[in-house]
Amino acid sequence: MVKSLISSGSLSDIRVLDLTRVWAGPLATRVMGDFGADIIKISDPRVQLLSTNGLNHKLNRNKRNIGIRLDIAEGREIFLGLVEKSDVVVENFRPRVMRNLKIDYEALKSVKSDIIFVSMPGFGVDGPYSEYPAFGTTAEAVAGIPSLIGYGDGVPISTGIAYGDPISGLNAITLIMAGLRMRNQTGRGQFIDIALSASPLCNLGEYVAGYSSSEKITIPSGNRSTEYSPQGAFRCRGRDQWIGISVLNDNEWMNLKNLVADPELDSLETSNLEQRKKNEEIIEGLIAKWTSRLDVIETVSLLQENGVRAGSVSSGAQLLEDPHLNDRDFFFDHEEEEYGWKRYDGNSIPGNRIPKSEWSGTNDVGANSKEILIDLLGYTESFCESLASKEAVYFGE
Amino acid sequence: MGEIRKGNNNNLPLEGTRVLEVSEGVAGPYCGRYLASMGAEVVKIERPPLGDWTREIGPFIEGIRDGDNSALYSYNNQGKKSVLLDWTSVNGMENLQSLVPEFDILIEDWDLNFRDDIGIERTELVDSNPGLIEISVTPFGLSGPYARWKSSPLVQLALGGYLYLTGERGKEPLMLPGRQPDYLTGLNATAAIHIALWERERSGTGQFLEMSMLETLATLHQFTMEMTTFEGVLRMRNGNQWQKESSFASYGITTLPCSDGYVCFGISTEDQWERLCAMIGREDLIDDPNYDTRIKRADNSEYLDGLLTEWIADRTRREIFVETSEIWGLPTAPILDMSEVVKDEQFLFRNIFQDQVLGPGKTVTFPKYPYIASEMEPRIGNPPALGEHTEDVLGAK
Numbered sequence: 001m002v003k004s005l006i007s008s009g010s011l012s013d014i015r016v017l018d019l020t021r022v023w024a025g026p027l028a029t030r031v032m033g034d035f036g037a038d039i040i041k042i043s044d045p046r047v048q049l050l051s052t053n054g055l056n057h058k059l060n061r062n063k064r065n066i067g068i069r070l071d072i073a074e075g076r077e078i079f080l081g082l083v084e085k086s087d088v089v090v091e092n093f094r095p096r097v098m099r100n101l102k103i104d105y106e107a108l109k110s111v112k113s114d115i116i117f118v119s120m121p122g123f124g125v126d127g128p129y130s131e132y133p134a135f136g137t138t139a140e141a142v143a144g145i146p147s148l149i150g151y152g153d154g155v156p157i158s159t160g161i162a163y164g165d166p167i168s169g170l171n172a173i174t175l176i177m178a179g180l181r182m183r184n185q186t187g188r189g190q191f192i193d194i195a196l197s198a199s200p201l202c203n204l205g206e207y208v209a210g211y212s213s214s215e216k217i218t219i220p221s222g223n224r225s226t227e228y229s230p231q232g233a234f235r236c237r238g239r240d241q242w243i244g245i246s247v248l249n250d251n252e253w254m255n256l257k258n259l260v261a262d263p264e265l266d267s268l269e270t271s272n273l274e275q276r277k278k279n280e281e282i283i284e285g286l287i288a289k290w291t292s293r294l295d296v297i298e299t300v301s302l303l304q305e306n307g308v309r310a311g312s313v314s315s316g317a318q319l320l321e322d323p324h325l326n327d328r329d330f331f332f333d334h335e336e337e338e339y340g341w342k343r344y345d346g347n348s349i350p351g352n353r354i355p356k357s358e359w360s361g362t363n364d365v366g367a368n369s370k371e372i373l374i375d376l377l378g379y380t381e382s383f384c385e386s387l388a389s390k391e392a393v394y395f396g397e
Numbered sequence: 398m399g400e401i402r403k404g405n406n407n408n409l410p411l412e413g414t415r416v417l418e419v420s421e422g423v424a425g426p427y428c429g430r431y432l433a434s435m436g437a438e439v440v441k442i443e444r445p446p447l448g449d450w451t452r453e454i455g456p457f458i459e460g461i462r463d464g465d466n467s468a469l470y471s472y473n474n475q476g477k478k479s480v481l482l483d484w485t486s487v488n489g490m491e492n493l494q495s496l497v498p499e500f501d502i503l504i505e506d507w508d509l510n511f512r513d514d515i516g517i518e519r520t521e522l523v524d525s526n527p528g529l530i531e532i533s534v535t536p537f538g539l540s541g542p543y544a545r546w547k548s549s550p551l552v553q554l555a556l557g558g559y560l561y562l563t564g565e566r567g568k569e570p571l572m573l574p575g576r577q578p579d580y581l582t583g584l585n586a587t588a589a590i591h592i593a594l595w596e597r598e599r600s601g602t603g604q605f606l607e608m609s610m611l612e613t614l615a616t617l618h619q620f621t622m623e624m625t626t627f628e629g630v631l632r633m634r635n636g637n638q639w640q641k642e643s644s645f646a647s648y649g650i651t652t653l654p655c656s657d658g659y660v661c662f663g664i665s666t667e668d669q670w671e672r673l674c675a676m677i678g679r680e681d682l683i684d685d686p687n688y689d690t691r692i693k694r695a696d697n698s699e700y701l702d703g704l705l706t707e708w709i710a711d712r713t714r715r716e717i718f719v720e721t722s723e724i725w726g727l728p729t730a731p732i733l734d735m736s737e738v739v740k741d742e743q744f745l746f747r748n749i750f751q752d753q754v755l756g757p758g759k760t761v762t763f764p765k766y767p768y769i770a771s772e773m774e775p776r777i778g779n780p781p782a783l784g785e786h787t788e789d790v791l792g793a794k
Contacts, residue, residue: 010592010593010595010596010599011592011595013599014595023619027617031588035592051644052627052628052644053620053623053624053627053628053643053644053645054620054623054626054627054628055619055620055623057623057627058620058622058623105771122728123743124743124747124769126746126747127742127743127746127747128742128743128746129722129742129743130743131722131723132718132722132723132728133722133726133727133728134663134728134730135650135663135665135728136663137650137661137663138661138662138663138728138729138730139730141661141730141731141732141733142730142731142732142733142738142741142743143733143738144733144734144735144737144738145573145574146637146652146659146661146732147732147733147734147735148574148575149563149564149571149572149573149574150571151564151565151568151569151571155652155659156637156652156659156732157563157564157565157571157636157637157652158563158637158650158652158661159559159562159563159573160559160562160563160564160632160634160635161559161562161563161617161618161619161621162619163573165619166581166617166619167580167581167584167767168767169617170581170584170585170587170588170617171584171766171767171768173588173591173592174431174584174587174588174591175768175770175773177588177591177592177594177595178410178411178435178591178773179410179770179772179773180595181410181411181591181594181595181598182408182409182410182772182773184598185408185410186408186772188772190770190771190772190773191770191771192768192769192770192771192773193768193769193770194767194768195747195767195768197730197743198744198747198749198764198766198767198768199767201738201744201749201764201767202749202764202765202766202767203575203577203580203581204574204575204735204764205468205469205472205473205763205764206456206468206469206472206575207574207575207735208735208738208739208750208762208763208764209456209458209468209471209472209761209762209763210455210456210468210735211735211736211739211762212739212760212761212762213456213457213458213459213468213759213761214456214459214460215736217734217735217736218574218735220571220574222569222571223551223569223571223572225551226455227454228549228551231549231551232551232569233551233555233560233569233570233571235569240567242555242560242561242569242570243555244551244552244554244555244556244560245551245552246549246550246551246552248549304543304546304547307547308547309546309547309548309549309551309552310552311546311548311551311552311553311555311556312555312556313555313560313561313570314555314556314557314558314561315558315561315631315632316558316561316618316621316622316624316625316631316632317625317631318558319557319558319615319618319621319622320622320625320626322556322615323541323542324537324541324542324543324544324556324611325541325611325612325615327540327541327542328538328540328541328609328612330612330615339627342626342627343622343626344622344623344626345615345616345618345622346612346616347616348585348608348609348612348613348615348616349585349588349589349592349606349608350589350606350607350608351589351592351593351596351604351606
């Protein structure tokens with residue numbers, strides 16, 4: 001379906017029905033919306049979307065919103081009508097939720113034969129755990145991520161970022177686009193099932209292969225590595241300020257050693273990786289002693305000027321102020337009706353022809369319901385009202 | 398689901414697409430691997446004498462240190478052709494450029510320092526090869542104050558705000574395992590190429606895509622920056638606990654010991670909290686004024702961890718996982734290490750692993766891809782020996 005090629009976005013001829021919630025799914029559709037795809041976010045009117053914490057503001061820009069009750073017959077009719085006008089349907093519920101709503105690939109295919117239907121459940125739509133609930137943090141756990149993070153005391157540590165989600169979101173963009181490309185080539189749609197828990201596993205290929213070849217598992221020890229030594233986050237002056245340093249080779253080490261200029265370092269054998277690994281704990285202690293008095297930003301600059309890999313350990317607040325990201329015009333500033341000007345992350349995928357000045361903020365539940373029903377489905381105003389009175393559709397506040 | 402897992406290997410979306418990969422490490426190669434699995438012909442250019450530096454990085458199959466035995470290289474270069482050509486000299490670059498017109502996509506990792514040395518302008522190749530999609534994958538992009546900095550996975554995680562969020566509060570922040578920034582950027586680059594291919598189908602034009610690893614990470618935060626911009630609260634690392642401040646505060650994202658390891662709980666919503674109380678026989682907590690807000694529960698996490706640990710008693714991870722998931726509908730997961738991941742029944746059911754015979758005739762297990770699609774079965778080829786296809790590709794010229 002070709003909407004209009006005049007619009008400037010690369011994906012402006014694609015329409016996606018977005019049933020996803022929380023993070024992984026909305027992240028994927030956000031990228032497509034930034035590039036001009038018509039993302040119709042379908043929300044249950046009984047569930048609050050926007051709240052004072054900004055989460056959904058960030059993830060649902062450049063999308064239209066329709067409030068539909070999928071569990072009401074008339075709501076389902078609206079949904080199937082929209083499917084007929086769309087290229088892609090994406091959801092990330094537990095498989096049972098979709099079954100109860102009687103929404104599956106066969107049902108969608110019967111109204112739109114070449115539809116691309118994407119499910120993003122925790123463990124995939126089939127298999128022994130498929131009905132189990134999941135969350136980014138539990139998804140990374142079964143994939144082995146926390147077993148590879150820790151202080152060396154054997155206690156696994158989860159990432160602080162629910163890591164299953166962002167990886168799954170990135171996979172979803174590629175798979176949706178690949179599905180659409182195939183459809184254009186073959187005329188056929190398809191069903192794509194992306195498991196949240198499998199996404200982090202596929203970012204650990206060398207660990208899986210390494211284990212299968214040696215039958216030895218890796219025990220994490222802080223930020224130490226077999227390749228970089230020394231490597232770690234070292235405390236700097238100020239509250240919870242840290243500098244990340246990685247030394248890859250002997251030259252980089254000489255440069256760092258000269259800057260630290262601690263006589264105790266000179267008394268140690270440290271010129272090659274093997275020696276540095278042997279004396280790692282002492283070396284780390286001396287670097288930490290040196291950095292503890294220093295300003296993190298100044299020290300990062302000093303190290304980089306001397307060819308040493310280093311970066312400040314940025315908090316969320318520092319990320320927003322990062323001079324490099326700001327210099328590259330990375331952020332998206334937008335004025336929200338109730339919250340004023342807010343700064344969000346932009347899009348890290350280059351090549352977007354739609355300038356950020358033309359991006360729109362997040363629409364609350366039902367904000368675009370009427371225009372979608374009238375323009376896309378050809379409903380009359382009075383029919384819309386009758387659907388609203390049955391609570392099948394919601395037109396917002 | 399039988400029909401769904403059949404897949405169709407004969408007709409893949411990137412059949413006939415030719416990719417030239419002049420990129421080392423993980424980010425660019427992981428992208429090339431993904432494209433190869435979707436049917437593209439990927440020609441990887443490797444520098445003599447040793448090729449991609451990941452050939453020199455372990456783990457090595459059977460511990461045999463040889464450029465064709467690296468698990469890291471093998472995983473990220475499955476299904477490619479390897480051609481020896483030194484593009485880092487002015488002459489070599491000219492030879493390389495003469496190949497470019499035969500390709501649809503160029504993946505390269507040339508940072509500003511290299512571009513200056515060799516004398517190659519930002520969009521030079523795209524300007525002289527209409528239709529070419531060139532993706533530049535570098536740590537910081539080609540402009541801005543960090544553009545000439547050296548990096549490492551730890552440095553990326555530090556500047557990208559991931560490091561700050563993982564580990565115990567007050568202690569050294571911890572990195573994610575292996576090369577996660579590179580893997581994430583590889584996935585992001587794959588998505589970028591698919592979007593650019595869609596654009597090219599419509600308009601016939603290629604483009605120069607300048608991807609930055611730092612920007613990739615900065616777009617993969619769920620609410621790190623929003624906690625600052627909407628609530629004025631800094632997002633912190635809390636070991637295995639979730640946030641203690643802000644509206645994201647919660648009890649129940651926690652890791653607790655079982656008789657045979659650790660289990661991760663991912664309880665975050667109100668109804669999950671109530672089911673957790675019921676599960677441990679403490680419904681009284683639901684109405685207890687000491688536990689009636691998310692922040693109060695987060696503040697009492699030590700006590701609640703104690704109750705949950707008592708409930709777990711001496712049961713196994715599996716017993717807890719099954720009971721919490723099946724009876725109580727709570728998201729939990731056993732924390733698996735690599736020796737357990739490769740035997741996990743859900744991953745095995747979904748057929749996510751593939752064995753390949755590599756190097757010294759040893760069978761090695763790799764993860765495939767995190768999806769199952771009705772019309773797209775990833776094509777998994779062997780990784781190439783160094784220069785295996787030099788004559789095939791260059792000889793024809």
